[in-house]
Amino acid sequence: MGNFKETFTTPLLKGNPITVLVLGICSSLAVTVELKGALVMALSVTIVTGLSSLICSIIRNTIPNRVRIIIQLVVVALMVILVDQFLKAFESTYAIDKSLSVYIGLIITNCIVMGRIEAFALGNKPLPSFVDGLASGLGYGAILIIVAFFRELLGSGTLFGIRIIPEAAYAAGYVNNGLVILPPFALILLGCIIWIHRSIDKELQEK
Amino acid sequence: MNTNSNVYTVIYTTIVVVMVAAVLAFVSQKLGPMQAANEKAETVSQILTAAQFGEKEHWSEIGNKATLDFYKENVASSILVDIDAKEVGALDFTDARVYSTSDLKAQNYNIKDSSALSLPIYQFKNGVMVFPVYGAGLWGPVWGYIAVADDFKTVVGAYFDHASETPGLGGKIKDDPAFRAQFVGKVVDFADGKPFSIVKGGAPEGKDNAVDAITGATMTSKGLDAAITTWLNAYQKTFVSGELVNVFADAIKAATETAKAKEE
Numbered sequence: 255m256g257n258f259k260e261t262f263t264t265p266l267l268k269g270n271p272i273t274v275l276v277l278g279i280c281s282s283l284a285v286t287v288e289l290k291g292a293l294v295m296a297l298s299v300t301i302v303t304g305l306s307s308l309i310c311s312i313i314r315n316t317i318p319n320r321v322r323i324i325i326q327l328v329v330v331a332l333m334v335i336l337v338d339q340f341l342k343a344f345e346s347t348y349a350i351d352k353s354l355s356v357y358i359g360l361i362i363t364n365c366i367v368m369g370r371i372e373a374f375a376l377g378n379k380p381l382p383s384f385v386d387g388l389a390s391g392l393g394y395g396a397i398l399i400i401v402a403f404f405r406e407l408l409g410s411g412t413l414f415g416i417r418i419i420p421e422a423a424y425a426a427g428y429v430n431n432g433l434v435i436l437p438p439f440a441l442i443l444l445g446c447i448i449w450i451h452r453s454i455d456k457e458l459q460e461k
Numbered sequence: 462m463n464t465n466s467n468v469y470t471v472i473y474t475t476i477v478v479v480m481v482a483a484v485l486a487f488v489s490q491k492l493g494p495m496q497a498a499n500e501k502a503e504t505v506s507q508i509l510t511a512a513q514f515g516e517k518e519h520w521s522e523i524g525n526k527a528t529l530d531f532y533k534e535n536v537a538s539s540i541l542v543d544i545d546a547k548e549v550g551a552l553d554f555t556d557a558r559v560y561s562t563s564d565l566k567a568q569n570y571n572i573k574d575s576s577a578l579s580l581p582i583y584q585f586k587n588g589v590m591v592f593p594v595y596g597a598g599l600w601g602p603v604w605g606y607i608a609v610a611d612d613f614k615t616v617v618g619a620y621f622d623h624a625s626e627t628p629g630l631g632g633k634i635k636d637d638p639a640f641r642a643q644f645v646g647k648v649v650d651f652a653d654g655k656p657f658s659i660v661k662g663g664a665p666e667g668k669d670n671a672v673d674a675i676t677g678a679t680m681t682s683k684g685l686d687a688a689i690t691t692w693l694n695a696y697q698k699t700f701v702s703g704e705l706v707n708v709f710a711d712a713i714k715a716a717t718e719t720a721k722a723k724e725e
Contacts, residue, residue, distance in 0.1 A: 284628060318470040325477060332481045336488060343492040348499040349521040356625055437629070 261382050265370075265389040267455070272397040273448045274458060277365040282398050283440040285357050289414050292402035294341070294350045296395025298358060300388055302333045303367050307375040307387030309333075314376045326371050327362070334361045366390055401443050409434035498525065504559050505532045511606035511620040512589045513645075529557045537586045538712035541579035546698035546705055549579050559583070565595040565604055572695045580695060584709055586716050589617055592696055596688025599680035601625040603634060603688060607657075609649060611709070613700045616657075619644035621685065631681030643672035649693060651701055656693040659686040 271277045278299075285295045306329050310317075317325050338358045341351035351358060361367065370390045375383035406412055408431050411419035419428065433439050452458045463469065506520030506528050514535065520528045533555060541550040552558040560568070560581045571578050583591040588611030595604040605621030619641045621634040633640055649656045650670040657670050659682050664671035674682035699705055 316464065316473065318464050318473055320465060321470055321474055325474065328477055328481055332484065335485060339488055339492050339496070342499065343495040345499060345502075345525050348503070352503070356628065 258382065258385060261385050262389045265386060265393040266396065267393075268457065270393045270397065270451070271366045271369075271390050272394055272444065273451045275366075275369070277369055278394050279441075279444070281357050281360060281364060282394070282401060282444065283437040285354055286398055286402040286405050286440050287409065287435055288353075289399065289402045289406050291350060291354055292398045293395075294347065295354060295357065296391070296398050298337045298341070299361055299364060299366070299394055300391030301337055302330065302361050302364075303370055303391040303394075304384055304388035306330045306333050306367060307370055307390075308380055308384040310371045311375040311378060311380040311383035317376075322376075323368075326368060330367050330371070331362050334359065337361070366394055397444070397447060400447060401440055404443055405434050405440065409439075500561060501557070501559065502528050504561060505529055505557055507620045507622060508532070508559065508583055508591050508606050509535075511618050512583075512585055512591050512608040513618040514585075517620065532557050535585050535587075536583060537716035538584045538709065539581060540584075540705075540708065540712075541581055542696070542699055542705065543578045543580070544575075544695060544698065546696075546702055548705070548708060549577075552581060554583075560593060562595070562602065562604055565593055566602065569595045569691075572691055578695060580692075582696075582699065582705075584712060586713055586720075588709075588713065590709070592692065594685075594688045594692040596684050596691060598623050598626050598634075598684040599631055599678075600627070603631075603681065603685050605634070605685070605688075607644065607649075607689070607693075609700075613703070613706075614648050614650075616644050616647045616649060623681070626681050627678070631675070631678040633675045633678060634681060634685055637675070640672075640675060647672065649700060651694075651697055654694070655690055656697070656700075657689050659683075659689070 265271060269275065272279065272282055281295065285291050306326070309329050310326055313325075338351065341347040341358065370387055374386045378386070403413070406414075407418060411417060411424075411430055464473075502520075502525035506517065509515060509520060509528070509532060510517045514531070523531075536554045536557075539552040539554045539558070540548050541552065543549050552560070568578060568580055570576075581593060585591075589608050590611070590613075591606050591608045593604065593606055595602065597603070601624035603621065603623040603626065605619060607616060608618040609615065610617050621641060623631065623635055626632045626634065628636070647657070648669045655670075658664070658668075658672075659674045660668075660671050661674040661679060661682060663673045674686070693700075
């Protein structure tokens with residue numbers, strides 16, 4: 255039981271889904287224009303990975319091996335649809351759900367979810383699987399929020415929709431960087447994060 | 462127990478799917494009314510945005526209730542018309558009743574197979590009338606609202622939405638304010654059977670009833686173009702014959718009088 259901490263921290267750092275496993279790149283390019291959307295996306299993915307890992311781990315010994323992937327997919331799809339339904343039901347999240355458009359539904363195809371179920375949940379007890387799922391989602395979410403922070407600040411001059419760069423700066427000739435809004439910049443930023451991550455953690459460097 | 466036998470597999474998958482379906486049905490039923498309320502407020506906010514009462518973000522900032530209240534305060538009538546511009550009914554605007562996208566979808570079928578129509582027209586006290594359009598984009602339905610001034614000609618604004626167009630490409634019909642800004646000041650012109658066009662490669666110089674299509678989103682632009690053409694043609698008699706002009710004038714008069722009476 256002592257390795258709970260390790261189960262939790264590995265996906266956050268050494269086994270981070272985005273920077274180390276390089277999974278879930280496509281949605282991290284798409285939903286990081288604003289912090290608000292990134293935060294909702296991060297929470298949604300965390301809930302989905304956590305709960306689907308938990309459920310798949312509970313039923314892992316009963317799943318017929320030949321239809322394993324399909325059963326996992328059904329569980330993941332259930333979770334994603336539930337999250338989507340709840341986001342749509344509340345006034346405060348409805349607009350965000352709309353702005354995330356297809357990406358909430360596309361969590362189903364997010365490699366992190368299926369990847370963690372296949373790699374971890376099917377071979378471990380429910381509780382560690384749940385922790386692993388949550389941590390994977392959080393590891394993904396943390397990167398999402400870092401990227402979104404820079405993109406919203408440099409691209410729109412705001413954070414969570416609140417103006418950070420003062421009007422005076424615009425009056426003095428400052429302009430928002432248009433490139434930052436576009437997906438390619440997210441890729442550049444991700445590259446930088448991976449670079450920093452690897453130069454700090456020597457274990458990740460190839461000989 | 463052999464978990465790999467055919468019988469086990471079939472029974473297992475059946476049970477899982479039935480359970481999942483039950484959970485989804487239950488949740489969808491419980492959350493349905495809340496979702497419907499949000500969708501209604503969303504539709505109303507799209508109509509208000511098209512009619513230039515405010516930017517789209519404004520309505521989500523002030524919340525559902527304030528949006529509906531604003532609508533109720535400013536709407537003069539919301540009647541239903543058929544293909545001959547005869548009034549066939551009305552939506553209760555004191556309750557902010559509007560056509561949902563599924564209502565529009567049903568009417569879209571009716572237009573296609575020329576059955577009896579009841580198309581909504583939302584008319585505001587300042588004379589602006591909002592006409593919905595609905596059609597097929599690339600991946601799913603696209604719809605929107607075109608606001609026309611009381612001369613039945615000048616477009617004062619438009620707003621479009623979609624179910625699943627590609628973000629950044631077809632999704633621009635909703636997300637790119639520059640796209641819908643093109644509609645402002647254009648006209649609806651029934652002279653050649655195409656009241657309004659979205660033209661790939663750019664609207665020709667001097668053509669008042671056309672806007673530029675979205676680069677990289679040919680199918681979405683075409684779908685929206687077809688939707689606008691189909692629906693505006695269904696409304697043609699409302700525009701051309703002036704059949705409803707008196708109805709609209711009366712509605713505005715009545716609405717202003719009610720407002721006055723309320724103040725006193």
